[in-house]
Amino acid sequence: MSSLSIALIGPGLVGTEVLGQIAAHGGAGLRVVAVASSRRVAVAGAGDDGALGLFAAADDALDALTAAAQRHRPCVVVDCTASGDVAARYPAWLALGLHVVTPNKKPFAGPRLLFDAIRSAARAANVSALHEASVGAGLPILSTLSDLVDTGDSIVKIEGILSGTLSYIFNNFSSTSTAANQTPLSFSAIVNEARQNGYTEPDPRDDLNGMDVARKVVILARVAGLNLSLEDLPIENTVPEPLRAIPSADEFMVRLPDFDAHFAALNDAARARGKVLRCVGVVDPVNPSASGVKLAEYDASHPFASLKGSDNIIAFTTKRFPNPLIVQGAGAGAAVTAFGVFSDILKIKRQVEYASRLHPNTHP
Ligand SMILES: NC(=O)C1=CN([C@@H]2O[C@H](COP(=O)(O)OP(=O)(O)OC[C@H]3O[C@@H](n4cnc5c(N)ncnc54)[C@H](OP(=O)(O)O)[C@@H]3O)[C@@H](O)[C@H]2O)C=CC1
Numbered sequence: 001m002s003s004l005s006i007a008l009i010g011p012g013l014v015g016t017e018v019l020g021q022i023a024a025h026g027g028a029g030l031r032v033v034a035v036a037s038s039r040r041v042a043v044a045g046a047g048d049d050g051a052l053g054l055f056a057a058a059d060d061a062l063d064a065l066t067a068a069a070q071r072h073r074p075c076v077v078v079d080c081t082a083s084g085d086v087a088a089r090y091p092a093w094l095a096l097g098l099h100v101v102t103p104n105k106k107p108f109a110g111p112r113l114l115f116d117a118i119r120s121a122a123r124a125a126n127v128s129a130l131h132e133a134s135v136g137a138g139l140p141i142l143s144t145l146s147d148l149v150d151t152g153d154s155i156v157k158i159e160g161i162l163s164g165t166l167s168y169i170f171n172n173f174s175s176t177s178t179a180a181n182q183t184p185l186s187f188s189a190i191v192n193e194a195r196q197n198g199y200t201e202p203d204p205r206d207d208l209n210g211m212d213v214a215r216k217v218v219i220l221a222r223v224a225g226l227n228l229s230l231e232d233l234p235i236e237n238t239v240p241e242p243l244r245a246i247p248s249a250d251e252f253m254v255r256l257p258d259f260d261a262h263f264a265a266l267n268d269a270a271r272a273r274g275k276v277l278r279c280v281g282v283v284d285p286v287n288p289s290a291s292g293v294k295l296a297e298y299d300a301s302h303p304f305a306s307l308k309g310s311d312n313i314i315a316f317t318t319k320r321f322p323n324p325l326i327v328q329g330a331g332a333g334a335a336v337t338a339f340g341v342f343s344d345i346l347k348i349k350r351q352v353e354y355a356s357r358l359h360p361n362t363h364p
């Protein structure tokens with residue numbers, strides 16, 4: 001018996017993996033009642049055991065998904081897009097009594113008004129809007145931060161490598177250049193690998209221009225109780241100026257090798273000083289103007305210098321943890337991101353089951 005329905009938007013890399021993990025777990029007691037992309041939707045019939053229909057073209061795919069979600073409450077809308085338009089619908093979904101789970105950063109890092117509207121709509125309708133995977137993919141970063149804040153700790157600083165893509169790029173770039181017996185991989189070749197591995201945003205410039213990290217900095221700051229927005233942050237943009245306005249991501253990738261020498265020079269200059277390049281995000285509640293995204297050089301002995309693969313590392317310095325509490329592990333890729341989404345869904349399922357034991361005949 002399924003106690004919770006799923007209406008999933010965005011069956012791309014992450015969305016397909018979420019559906020795959022649910023199926024591989026025998027359905028996990030969940031029932032998928034709608035799947036929508038930008039122009040197509042498949043929905044289940046109105047009856048309790050209606051199967052998911054064929055994926056059909058629709059101008060109003062999200063309206064059809066919303067109607068199916070309402071018919072099958074309690075239901076979680078799972079947003080696996082990177083869309084601001086989809087994000088703008090969260091307050092309405094929550095007000096309808098639908099839960100929301102997402103790895104999308106835009107709803108929580110965009111306009112402060114939307115962030116506040118999401119939180120107050122969720123409170124008013126007694127439903128959840130969970131987004132663990134929006135920072136650090138499947139790593140327990142937002143849940144750890146919420147627990148620290150909710151139990152009265154004071155956040156002194158949050159600092160870390162928050163991009164799986166930039167971690168992968170700079171970990172590999174510094175290591176291939178320093179190994180004497182290895183042909184160094186070019187910057188553009190490593191960016192291409194990160195894209196093929198599923199670490200980048202749909203447009204890899206959203207990683208390279210610092211915006212993905214900046215969004216994570218804003219989310220961390222807001223969950224920590226600070227009133228910070230993207231406009232308040234200095235953000236270091238590593239995309240070469242002539243490539244910033246190119247319309248398509250594919251064309252950007254074709255032109256990127258023209259700038260390999262520029263990136264090799266940056267890397268070699270750091271190396272000559274015995275350092276490596278790393279892109280770091282900082283939330284500093286004590287001195288908010290020190291918050292931001294920077295490309296900095298680190299000694300080889302620094303914990304940020306020895307990461308592997310797409311690892312993220314986040315250090316929470318707090319009143320209780322003057323020696324920081326550290327969370328580290330793979331911070332991008334379909335499997336770990338879908339794990340973060342799936343585990344948020346299961347948290348809601350447990351709440352729904354508990355509530356229905358306490359108050360049979362009511363939902364959500
Ligand atoms: N990749 C990773 O490691 C991580 C990703 N994330 C986040 O996960 C999200 C998904 O990323 P990813 O799977 O790589 O992206 P993809 O580009 O692979 O998939 C995006 C999906 O969203 C759909 N979509 C886009 N716009 C709309 C819209 N307006 N209405 C309905 N559907 C829409 C697309 O459908 P169509 O083709 O029809 O446009 C596509 O199915 C992003 O927010 C990303 O930041 C978070 C953590 C880690």
Ligand SMILES: N[C@@H](CC=O)C(=O)O
Nearest residue numbers: 163164165199200201
């Ligand atoms: N593009 C992002 C994906 C996860 O948020 C990253 O590289 O970290």
